[in-house]
Amino acid sequence: MRRRALLQYGALGFGVAAATLFAGWWQVDGPGAPDTATGDGRPLPLTAMDFALTDHEGQPVGPETLLGRASLVFFGFTWCPQVCPTTLADISHWLDGLGDEADALDVVLITVDPERDTIDAMAEYIGYFHPQVRGWSGSPAEIARAADGFRVRYEKVSLEGGNYTMDHTAGVFLFDAEGAFVSIIDYHEPRDFALPKIRRAMAAPDGATG
Numbered sequence: 001m002r003r004r005a006l007l008q009y010g011a012l013g014f015g016v017a018a019a020t021l022f023a024g025w026w027q028v029d030g031p032g033a034p035d036t037a038t039g040d041g042r043p044l045p046l047t048a049m050d051f052a053l054t055d056h057e058g059q060p061v062g063p064e065t066l067l068g069r070a071s072l073v074f075f076g077f078t079w080c081p082q083v084c085p086t087t088l089a090d091i092s093h094w095l096d097g098l099g100d101e102a103d104a105l106d107v108v109l110i111t112v113d114p115e116r117d118t119i120d121a122m123a124e125y126i127g128y129f130h131p132q133v134r135g136w137s138g139s140p141a142e143i144a145r146a147a148d149g150f151r152v153r154y155e156k157v158s159l160e161g162g163n164y165t166m167d168h169t170a171g172v173f174l175f176d177a178e179g180a181f182v183s184i185i186d187y188h189e190p191r192d193f194a195l196p197k198i199r200r201a202m203a204a205p206d207g208a209t210g
Contacts, residue, residue, distance in 0.1 A: 051138075055119075067179050070201045089129065110150075170186075
């Protein structure tokens with residue numbers, strides 16, 4: 001079962017890697033990047049956030065769920081054609097690289113598309129990636145509250161035929177066990193760069209940022 005999952009997220013990651021380079025640039029470094037004109041764009045500490053969501057197993061969750069352990073948080077959606085599956089594949093490879101250390105880390109995908117991302121849809125989607133990954137969904141109002149705390153921007157974009165996609169801030173947020181923001185990992189960062197950041201978040205005793 002685990003071998004099947006590894007093959008699935010590996011194929012997803014490598015299959016769309018080339019296509020994601022431009023899309024990720026747009027959302028992280030280009031026009032879709034967070035507006036930092038009124039601040040440094042850093043997320044609030046988890047202890048200063050206030051939202052109530054539901055995980056893919058139907059359990060209530062919120063920022064307090066992530067306290068006590070270091071955490072990786074990513075915003076995306078299950079219908080995402082490029083950046084999201086590649087990022088989750090990358091996260092899965094990072095977790096593999098951590099080995100047993102990964103057991104002490106919370107990893108969460110928060111949807112920006114609650115209209116389509118029901119609990120069942122989230123459960124099916126994250127099943128293609130590392131078993132440590134959790135999926136959170138909720139009402140549009142609570143998703144907006146969560147995004148505000150993380151300083152994440154997202155927007156529905158209409159497509160032909162009445163369908164739509166979501167533009168959203170990319171990047172993986174790292175928090176220490178006390179809920180302090182430590183760092184961000186760009187979706188196209190090599191694993192050799194990502195793992196030291198993750199280990200720093202897991203070891204940080206004082207919420208030092210970087």
